[in-house]
Amino acid sequence: MxxxxxxxxxxxxxxxxxxxxxxxxxxxxxxxxxxxxxxxxxxxxxxxxxxxxxxxxxxxxxxxxxxxxxxxxxxxxxxxxxxxxxxxxxxxxxASNFSLGVNIFFELNKNLAKMMSQLKQYQVSIEETHHTQKLDAPSGTAITLAEDIISQHQAYSKWLLNDTKEQSILITANRIDDVPGTHSIEYKSKTDSINLTHTAYSRxxxxxxxxxxxxxxxxxxxxxxxxxxxxxx
Known part of the structure; x- marks a missing residue:
């Protein structure tokens, strides 16, 4: 074509x-x-x-x-x-991200959020890391992850960059040389944590x-x- x-x-x-x-x-x-x-x-x-x-x-x-x-x-x-x-x-x-792996990751994130919505003791957060040339923060991928969690989990109504408030998902954005893109979702309680991560190795x-x-x-x-x-x- x-x-x-x-x-x-x-x-x-x-x-x-x-x-x-x-x-x-x-x-x-x-x-x-x-x-x-x-x-x-x-x-x-x-x-x-x-x-x-x-x-x-x-x-x-x-x-x-x-x-x-x-x-x-x-x-x-x-x-x-x-x-x-x-x-x-x-x-x-x-799409906020065309990576085939990331789009599988999106579906895993939604399914995990649905399961975790019954467990109020866990607090969710998102961390994303990209190269220093990336101008926007948080990444579009991180925003999609957060919005998908909100759609499945009644405890959250919004996301915030580098800040936490009631009913909000904390997104932390890091900018480091030569990092194509890493996104991690963590559900953390007093007793344990569950982590879901996608790491891109190249564009x-x-x-x-x-x-x-x-x-x-x-x-x-x-x-x-x-x-x-x-x-x-």
């Missing part, structure tokens, strides 16, 4: 490598918000920046190009993207997931998630 990479930073370059390895063609590589022609494109993968993401997504959907978006920080416009997708009978996936896992999602979405219509791609949940 012919791929447009909208956002050609470190992640875009890794996606390019994985895409070429899997026999695909990269026909567009750009950091420009405009000025690219989608006429020869089968699918677009957006790993741009928050201010450009919705523009890229809207342009693709209006031209009938399926789009995979891994950019975070633009979700104030998510419902507008869904509306555009439906109006244009397009196809669209956005390749994220890139592979984006390519797999792009392969999967061809020929489909609708708004999907990585659960649909992996047939889980």
């Amino acid at each position: 012919k791929i447009a990479l909208l956002g050609y930073g470190k992640m875009g370059k890794t996606i390019e490598q994985i895409g070429l390895q899997r026999g695909h063609e990269i026909v567009i590589k750009t950091n420009d918000e405009d000025g690219y022609d989608l006429s020869q494109v089968d699918v677009a993968i957006d790993f741009s920046v928050p201010k450009a993401a919705f523009f890229n997504i809207a342009k693709c959907l209006k031209q009938g190009i399926p789009v995979i978006s891994g950019t975070t920080g633009w979700l104030d416009n998510y419902e507008n993207a869904v509306k555009l997708c439906k109006e244009n009978k397009g196809a669209f996936i956005t 390749e896992g994220f890139a592979l997931g984006a390519i797999v999602a792009a392969e999967w979405i061809l020929g489909k219509e609708g708004v999907f998630t990585m659960n649909d791609v992996l047939n889980i949940g």
